[in-house]
Amino acid sequence: MTYQRAYFPMKVINLTQGYGSKSSSHKTYPAIDIAGKDSGKDEIYAPFDCKITKLYQPKDTKKHANTVWLTSTKKVLCPNGYYGYLTVTITHPSEITNMKLGTTYRQGDYLCHEGMTGNATGNHIHVEVAIGKNKEWGNKYNRVKPEEYLFIYEDAILKNNIYKNKKYNFIKESNITYKVNSSDGLNMRTGPSTNYKIIKLLNNDTELLKFYNKGNWSYIYNNGNLGYASNRYLKK
Numbered sequence: 001m002t003y004q005r006a007y008f009p010m011k012v013i014n015l016t017q018g019y020g021s022k023s024s025s026h027k028t029y030p031a032i033d034i035a036g037k038d039s040g041k042d043e044i045y046a047p048f049d050c051k052i053t054k055l056y057q058p059k060d061t062k063k064h065a066n067t068v069w070l071t072s073t074k075k076v077l078c079p080n081g082y083y084g085y086l087t088v089t090i091t092h093p094s095e096i097t098n099m100k101l102g103t104t105y106r107q108g109d110y111l112c113h114e115g116m117t118g119n120a121t122g123n124h125i126h127v128e129v130a131i132g133k134n135k136e137w138g139n140k141y142n143r144v145k146p147e148e149y150l151f152i153y154e155d156a157i158l159k160n161n162i163y164k165n166k167k168y169n170f171i172k173e174s175n176i177t178y179k180v181n182s183s184d185g186l187n188m189r190t191g192p193s194t195n196y197k198i199i200k201l202l203n204n205d206t207e208l209l210k211f212y213n214k215g216n217w218s219y220i221y222n223n224g225n226l227g228y229a230s231n232r233y234l235k236k
């Protein structure tokens with residue numbers, strides 16, 4: 001069983017606004033704006049198998065931005081190792097009036113184009129990510145940093161990843177893909193030491209995703225399993 005990855009909904013990544021800007025919609029939460037190609041309106045795709053769980057469709061779109069909430073219909077895998085439900089909100093989609101609550105999409109389905117409805121100076125989308133299904137949030141909206149939870153497509157074009165001198169680390173799956181480097185294979189375990197139970201033996205040269213280090217161990221994913229393996233036997 002393969003875990004579905006969560007992706008940014010656009011293929012050209014041109015960061016135009018990040019965290020800590022004066023703009024109210026970026027001050028409190030880790031929101032990022034991404035524009036696509038220099039001119040025109042890039043297509044937006046479903047970041048994972050999802051459902052429209054909320055729509056903000058104001059009458060006066062010149063004053064207020066439109067937003068669509070897309071909640072994953074199953075757990076998804078993120079570049080930081082999170083595996084669970086995720087909600088992505090997309091603000092300024094140009095065709096929001098055609099969208100309906102409850103519509104489901106498969107990952108990669110065309111959703112809409114980027115736009116500039118509301119308070120925007122150019123075509124882009126404003127992206128926020130929250131952990132879990134939005135009905136579980138209550139008053140607390142569990143927002144997280146989009147670039148830590150969404151992969152960029154393997155063929156994504158990264159045009160800009162710097163905002164206010166800070167570099168945002170957009171991750172492709174190939175950036176965190178490693179191989180087992182041990183002729184005896186490598187044990188994947190439930191925790192970061194040999195005291196933990198073995199989940200399975202990974203053969204030499206098996207590909208896996210490595211999310212982060214925990215001491216001399218790595219938190220990894222392989223073919224439907226998340227666990228730990230010793231750093232010594234991993235190679236890029």
Ligand SMILES: [Zn+2]
Pocket residue numbers: 017025026031032033125126127
């Ligand atoms: Zn924005």
